Amino acid sequence: MTPLFASAVAPVAGDDLVYRVHAAGDSDDAWSGVLTQIRERFRVRWAALARHSFATRQGFALYSAPRDPRLSAALSDYASRNPWFLSSDAYREGRVMAGDELLSNRELVKTDFYRGLMLPHGLYHRLCGVIARRNTLVYYLDLHRGPDEPRFGPRERNAFAALLPHLTLALDVRWRLRETDDMNRALRSIVSTHARAAMLVDADARMVFGDEAAREVCEAVAGLRIEDGRIVAAASADHRVLQEAIARATHASADVDERAAQVLSLSAPGRSQPSVISIRAAGAVFSAELGEMRRLAIVTALNVPSEDDHADCAFVRQFGLSPAQARMSSLIVTGHSIASAARELHVSENTARSHLKQIFQKTDTHSQMELVHLHGRICISL
Template identity: 45%
Template sequence: MATHRLDGLIRRIHAAAGHEARWAGAVSALRRVMDGRCAVLARHDFLRGRGEWLVDSPTEPQARQAYAEEYSARNPWFMSSVEYRPGRVMGGEELLHPDELVRTDFYRQYLQRLGLLHRLCGVVARRGDQVWYLDVLRGPSEPAFGVDERRRMRTVLRHVSVSLKNHWSLRDTDQMNRALLTVVDDLAPAVFVVDGRAQVLLSNARCEAFLDRCPGLRLRHGRLSAEVHTEQRALLEAVARAAEVDRERPGDGPADQVVSLRAGGGAPVTVLLVRPAGRLVAAEGGIREGAAVVVGKTHGVAEHDMERCVFPRLFDLTPAQARLAGLVLSGTGLWDCARRLGVSENTVRSHLKQIYQKTNCHGQLDLVRLHAQVCTEYL
């Protein structure tokens, strides 16, 4: 066997870690390298007494289905789980002599119909009662597997073990990400995960509608961008600071930051909460780089419920001041505030001035920013 054939097989095995469909090519290459008639990547559950071929070469859908539904439970090679230790390479004759195998229903009704007899098995991994293994099989007229084939299998087995564990890790991470994103879609406001340059890495289902109704924020070439130049600088600085924080080191870096964006023309104020997301592994090169979570909220969509909000109690606002603050935080103009509260515009201005004094704010934008920092119902 040429060395390049084994090298090619190993490359295929590791390429399959991130692409499930590539396991078919890896198993086919294994069959050729091992000079087998059939090769499979399979799983067996000793507790249930059943198993399945996950990938087979050549592909035999009917044989694979028959094995899973009937013959895996009658496979004499799986009478005992003791022999199936991760990393072990063994021939079928070590578990059952060929003379005994050919007298079983498993052989007469299954293996013989497929033209198979000799087996070489490599145990890839084991989790509890479940075992994953490689099988290469030959026909009755072909020689049993010898020392050279066992040596090749041991070499291959080490790489398959690493690749399969990486495959499981990537799959589990992807499933967890999908599950978390589903929860975020259902429960949270617009959430963007961005890198230190505000390039969006991940966003939930609410982000598209959020951007449509928030003229102060745009997505340009995949990056979050503020309409106003000075606010764009504030946004990028906040994201960069958050991305530099190492979440694995408590107390490192700034706390959550609030960025307020305006678009003019009476449009509602957009408030973004920027918080560290820790170090993420980039898809290319495996480089860990910082990321930030940007949570968005628009003032002006609906009047904020100040009775549930901690803001008035925290700053000792009177009931009248709290009602006015709720309207202002919802983007209501002063004239409309006066009309809805049944007071004059001068009274509104007087109450608003007192609110600014109690909260140490210098304007409506400061008030919006401060409220976003303290109100848990808000973001």
Template identity: 30%
Template sequence: MPEGKVTAFAEFLGGEAARDSDFYRDFLAAAGGDQILGVDLRFESGFEARLRATRDRSLPDFGPAEREAFQAIVPHLRHAIGLFERLQVSGAEHGVYRGTVEQMGVAAIILNRDGRVVRTNVVADRLLEAGDGLTLADCRLRLKDGSQRKELEALLKSLDANPAPQRFRIARASGRDLAAIAKPIAAPAFMRGGAALALFVSDPGQEAQLEPEAIRDLFQLTRMEANLAVALASGRSLVDAADALGIAHNTARSHLRSIFAKTGARRQSQLVHLLHGGVQ
């Protein structure tokens, strides 16, 4: 249909000829009539939206007033759909960034101004569960070292005055400090109760562990494909990985072909290298 112009179904398919089509007999007749107004919206990115308003035979036909009302809201629909498209792209990008951070073995902990934990990734969950150097208490982040705990509290109180990222180390009883970067999150005033500080924590002496969820987000794999990729990266053969996951060998081979297509790898050894080193 013409882009941005409200059009009736009968106009689009040629009036009476439409009633003789298979489409009309199989769908519209069952729906109760051909009273359909529609508009197609196309965006520079290639995204398309096709919107339709329908009535059955029990209601009066669409008239000029309905068509004008539909046409009047087209700019608003275009704006709303444009926002939806940007949100979808932003969500996809967020998944990639999150997967990359986790793949690099970096814990991400988001705090509000009170030190309450708003969000964590799987690497952070593992660190907090271990309770070595940092832990959760009443949903608030607690550093075991008293002086470092006071430094973090002072940082949370001075976010507006000192927006630059701060680097510090988190002491642990096990003897190997964690490296941390605290980065204030810019947010409008009405969101003062939300995310205020992003804390990125890593263990310099520990090799990054592969997380199926991170692999899944990073390469847009299915859950089973991600589990298989991690199993292969851990040194298992395809047969052993299939047995461990409880799937048939032929199914595993099919999943592996899909993994190759999505990651760009051509061989199993290349896939393992990509997962272990290429992303880091």
């Protein structure tokens, strides 16, 4: 029969606890299970994976076993008065220490922390392991026993120390998974609400990212359409040009300047003006489906029909265009000819040419296509 307080054994390869630590990932339930198993392994009353900020003097339990909302709330309430956190120097990543190494039990029982938190919950002996340290923020694992239970012995300390690196690695993986997930969600939000809708495609023009808004963009920009999950030109004559531009942006051996964009004008059946799009390299990402890296390109529609007259875009601000020049440049970069722009502005063609000449002078450009390319480089990131 196993004694009630048998010493814990250091984890080894194949240990179920180690496996569960690394398998926890970003699952809250799995981490709660890990804490339950740690509590059982070390025969303690309470085990808590917690964080404490030395800057704000705030702290709380991330996971604990058993789950005791009152005890967790008390830990947060007494964080600023926790005598074990009077000095930050002791909390070095990987260190294992008993509570009485930081404060003698004789002094501990005199504190409000002991009387308000530990005594009501039957806690006394403490063994702490520092899992991670980030500047003034520390993540640690606390094990607690009662006053009528034995102190933590050398073998238990060694077992605890052997477990800490696994917890550190698992917590780092969890953070990286969360960071990736949060960043992915933020980037998707940016793409979805892009002032000029953008789509990520691979070298074969397959859409890697594009929600319902992307499909709406393809419908609005008649020069593009989605066919079997690929971005294709609406006019067959433009298809090769589009594919070559995507291939250049995703060429693995090409020295591509990711800030530069290729600006294309595509025929737009059913619309009076051509479609204007930009294509630029978006870097390489690992594909779980392929099991290898693949390079991506971002395809951006520059002249999606909109009520916005671009009067306050970065291009207008950078070159100090007047309202009339701003409207003229907006029409030119979205595919209008001088005659068409004059009709839209309700001015003569000579007036439209005068506006365009002034725009050329302010932007140091010499042709409508050069103006379109310059506008695309400046405003593509909006």
